[in-house]
Amino acid sequence: MKPAIFLRIVSVLMLIQAVLHTIGGVFGTPPPGAGAAAAAAMKANQFLLEGHTRSYWDFFLGFGLAITISITMEAIVIWQLASLAKENAAKARPMVITFTLGYLLLGINAWRFFFSGPVICEAIIVTLLILAIATTKKRSAAAEPLALSRAS
Amino acid sequence: MSSKLSLRIASVLTFIHAVLHTIGGVFGKPEPGPASVAVAAMQSNHFVALGAARTYWDYYMGMGLGVSIFLTAEAIVFWLLASLAADAGPRLRPVLIVFALGYLAFALNSFEYFFIVPVIVEILIALCLLIAAMRLKPLTTDN
Numbered sequence: 321m322k323p324a325i326f327l328r329i330v331s332v333l334m335l336i337q338a339v340l341h342t343i344g345g346v347f348g349t350p351p352p353g354a355g356a357a358a359a360a361a362m363k364a365n366q367f368l369l370e371g372h373t374r375s376y377w378d379f380f381l382g383f384g385l386a387i388t389i390s391i392t393m394e395a396i397v398i399w400q401l402a403s404l405a406k407e408n409a410a411k412a413r414p415m416v417i418t419f420t421l422g423y424l425l426l427g428i429n430a431w432r433f434f435f436s437g438p439v440i441c442e443a444i445i446v447t448l449l450i451l452a453i454a455t456t457k458k459r460s461a462a463a464e465p466l467a468l469s470r471a472s
Numbered sequence: 473m474s475s476k477l478s479l480r481i482a483s484v485l486t487f488i489h490a491v492l493h494t495i496g497g498v499f500g501k502p503e504p505g506p507a508s509v510a511v512a513a514m515q516s517n518h519f520v521a522l523g524a525a526r527t528y529w530d531y532y533m534g535m536g537l538g539v540s541i542f543l544t545a546e547a548i549v550f551w552l553l554a555s556l557a558a559d560a561g562p563r564l565r566p567v568l569i570v571f572a573l574g575y576l577a578f579a580l581n582s583f584e585y586f587f588i589v590p591v592i593v594e595i596l597i598a599l600c601l602l603i604a605a606m607r608l609k610p611l612t613t614d615n
Binding site for chain 1: 497503505506507509510511513514516517518519520521522523524526527528530531532533534535536537538539541542544545546548549552553556559560563566567570571573574577578581582584585586587588589
């Protein structure tokens, strides 16, 4: 498979993750009992921060939506990188490696602080990104002799 | 200001943003009073989420560190894009515009849920990205 196809699949998976994270993780109803008690305390205890009245519930929503924005933005960029990879895969490779390491860290973070759903999703994304890198390398290596023979 | 320089500035600003967010926003000590009461409630109320015992404090830390990871990765990507600006030319413009719109969305989010400092930093990053997008030079036949 070509690297661009792996990148397109990653992009779609990331968009799905952004939607599920937003519906379940940010705007989901807190679990009854202890979860609801914690959420109520987060909303009720307000404080002043640089002239604004804020609560930990605001911070929680703000962090959650920042992640939604990041995943969505990066999903679109990875779709665009797939187009760049079609023209010149080697130029896209360092950015794909950066996203791979980032998603590996996000997977570890999700394993430590969340649950299996995002861990599985991020593991699949990392695997597909590694496949995109691996196929890029092979294709570049295969293309090199052609370029040299054209030059000669 | 050239595209390359704008992207390098965006990269450094994003990295600084990641560091300050991590130190102050994720690992910062809550103020005494209502903030400490909320944090204590977040830490002490455990519940089961898909088989894992979790608290809202875990979620808060996880989301905060998630933002740190995203910002750091984006800082590196901006630096890499700066190196590509001369070679790739206008083909990079759509990527830079997406990032600029993303950072404007971050600024709106920070305005709604946080405070003014991250809003200013995110607007500056978005401006650097927009300047970089506008200043991309068309490719010559040498490229």
